[in-house]
Amino acid sequence: MGIPWDDIVVIQHAKNTNEPTVVTVNCPDKAGLGCDLCRIILEFGLRITRADISTDGRWCYIVFWVIPHPASLTIDWESLKTRLLSPCPSCLFSYNFNQSTNPSPPPIYLLKVWIIDQKGLLHDINEILCNLQLTIQRVKVMPTPDGRALDLFFITDEMELFHTKKRRDDVCEHLKNALGEMCISSELQLAGPEYGHLQGFSSLPPAYSEELFGPELLDKVSLHPLSQDMTTLKKPTVTVDNTLSPVHTLLQIQCVDQKGLCYDIMRISKDSDIKVAYGRFTSSVKGFQNIDLFVQQKDGEKILDPERQKTLCSSLKEEMLHPLRVIIVNRGPDIELLVANPVELSGKGRPRVFYDVTLALKALGVFIFSAEVVRHSTQERQWEVYRFLLDESREFPLNSSKARSQIVDKVRRTLMGW
Structure with missing residues (x-):
């Protein structure tokens, strides 16, 4: 009826240091499993370079190609395997798919x-x-x-x-x-x-909230991080096709490659009640990724409603272009760095944000006077907001716009894995 636990998660280590490790998950399916697995991989400091996802609604087979990021990071692979087993439904009774997906x-x-x-x-x-x-x-x-x-x-x-x-x-x-x-x-x-x-939820000043979460952010185009011969970042594209499959909607996505991309897309699918039946995340080519997802609604039907399609495409584009928000503001006489990321409907925030921000500030030699993590609610969703009061120093003066831009750029690039 089931398969041995040792065969649920299989980790095949790379033969050469510049090759990815292959992680295979073979278990009964459940709603949001792909998102949960991607989240755990991101928590361990691993970057997903490729992924293949296949499920018939009862059983799933997922393959991730992963690399440590940065490359010098030491990974506890046995602990990773144990953690990846935790969200997988029990295989002892492989036809019992009604177990709770919301553990305490x-x-x-x-x-x-x-x-x-x-x-x-x-x-x-x-x-x-x-x-x-x-x-x-x-x-x-x-x-x-x-x-x-x-x-x-x-x-x-x-x-x-x-x-x-x-x-x-x-x-x-x-x-x-x-x-x-x-x-x-x-x-x-x-x-x-x-x-x-x-x-409790934070009380961000309206000006800060508008800058972090305002819709005009989507109209801004960031500098391309990988190609010096391009001056701007190509905006992501999402194409909806209902002609290739009789039972699935095909989402074709093109976007810049970045850390956590697979997690972001699977999180949106999970929170939107979209089931990914087949998915392929290709290896990055010149800093860009092509992604094909065959999806269904929660009721097993195609996504045919134009408004539903528009909302899903808009959410995907927003998260691929600005999965994290980074600004610097004046807080009285002090300088404050604000970093915000959306929270899953399950209540979980994005992994390793605090780690990456403090790493970037340490590399710049910027002293953190105080820090806190709070929740902020907008009309559309809940956010996790990291607030850092930065201390002025001779080594890194904060009173110039150049220095502030340098901080924002360094933090954002570290968060995005560029």
Whole structure:
């Protein structure tokens, strides 16, 4: 009736360092499985260069070609395999497709870290937590006048072992060993009412909100990141074809290749109740990707309604052109960096955003005075907003438009994997 667990996820390692690793998932199908798998791959710092998706609505067969990004990243492949198994429906009873697709969310824990503050240390902590398979849900960084800082990380354990004292102690011990004398103390406990307080929605000033989420953003064209002989980024195109298949709608997509592209497209499909029956993400050619998706509505019918087609195409184009929003604003006398990304309907934000932003700021030598992650609601959707107060320094003055543009450009390119 089923297949052995070892055969559900198979990882075939590349023979050469410049070749991708092939990850194959073969299991019963469920709604949103492709999105969940892409999300986990992105959490591990892997970039999907190609993908083939096939399902008959009951059983699916998915192949990902992945590479570490950056190439120097060390991947725990056994942990990745274990994590990829978690969203797959049970294969012990392969014809039972009615199991819940909405498991209870993991408990939130509060990690308090007292540190001697310095440039780049926030990213270093973030990297340690990522390597320990901990997911940051919220952050609050509070510096003190004496050069120290209290960092509050609200986290979940993807290994689901926080109920054991050993796992909690190991996390604190690992932080202490990795940070050395920079770490004054650390404490990990189940989050209390303080998490509910920080979980509320932000009150962004209307001008900030309009700049981050306004519709005019879609009319802006960004610089092409990969080809020096092109001055602008080709806008993505989405073509709808209902003539090639009697039961499926074909979506043909052309867009610039970027980190998380497969996840973004599968997330939109999941949130729009669109089922991907067959899909192919080709290898990047001159920085561009061609994607073919044979899809159906939730009821198993083609997408024939013109308004439905228009809405889906608009959502895909928006997310491929601006999957993340990055701006710098004046917050009184201070300079604030704002980074926003859409939240899945399941309530999950995009993986590794905090990691990438702190990495970019560390590379530039920009000091983060304080940071927090909040939720913001617009009429269309919910967003996760990362707010960073940046500190002025001689090495990187922030009062010039050139410096601010440099920060926005560096952060955006790091987030997009360019």
